Amino acid sequence: MAVRQADVMVSDMASGTAETGRRLRVFSGMQPSGNVHLGNYLGAIRNWVVQQEQYDNLFCIVDLHALSVPTSPDTLRANIVNLANGMLASGINPAASILFVQSDVREHAELCWLLNSVTQFGELRRMTQFKDKSGGQETAEAVSAALFVYPVLQAADIILYDADLVPVGEDQKQHIELTRDIADRFNARYGKTFVPPQPDIKPQGARIMALDDPTKKMSKSATSPNSYIALADDADTIRRKIKRAVTDSGGEVRGAPDKPALTNLLTIYSLLSGEEIEVIEERYAGRGYGAFKQDLGEVVVQAISPIQQRRAELEADPSRTRAILADGAERAREQAQRKMTLVRERVGLGPGA
Ligand code: AMP
């Protein structure tokens, strides 16, 4: 990491300002591709919410990214509204953060194309998310070209707004590092234009694991609904899923490298209750998995049910969410258009200065 010297110092991150004195800018995105789950919440959304008063924030529903795999138009449209409601219900505050839909700001797609020219084929081929999502060599032949250039669009999302920090889960680290490389290369070729961003990955919660297999991360694309807790799951479903979650051999409620299942459950308990893992371990010492899981079920239900209540209120008045997204798009567009005027000039497009 040392060679990737950040442009933003850690002390500045704490105060929320960059060296120049301006407030640090945060950008993050999420795909409208189905069930938002506890991993998304603990690894990403919750951190966005907690930090939003400290920074200038843009949170983006990345619908163009969702088109990199086959999707039906009706499903996509419904998923966009659901994700917007989920983010608002989780605490994204439109007065502190710009919440918008990626395709409402055309500059993302335009910048992606320009950045494709400074991105190497080999860099994209090495992306682990592409390797995971494209499967073996046989299926890789048939996946869309959009899935391959997906990280370039992500880079465009971020650097279009001069974002300093990108709060994401661990799985996105490689994409943010590529974004830095792309920004650096563009700057070297055309003169200082973009801010190379830094990932903001928390030590806890950045990788919540599947409930039915603690060696795999909790994922939207999982085949079994028992592997994740969706933010939309009702209380009984949550309790049942926690009860069925796999545990490690032995019977002790203790986190350790050789106890991946309990480590994961303890992490979830700790993040949602605000208690240290050691305190929780002590409480359940000698009491076995049953009591622990029962209480964990309640901890999760209590954290999620207020979000569900707010979501129901938002769903009852769709015009409100529509207005928030329209306002967000307008504010984002203003920044994006200004930046793209400079970018076009730098690469030699348009009339020139
Ligand atoms: P995705 O579900 O891939 O659209 O991811 C949206 C955001 O949630 C990204 O910041 C991811 O890094 C984060 N995320 C996804 N899955 C997990 C997980 N299992 N644990 C922690 N963060 C996650």
Ligand code: TRP
């Ligand atoms: N690739 C991210 C994911 O799978 C989503 C994303 C798109 C994103 N653009 C972004 C995240 C910009 C952070 C910043 O979760």
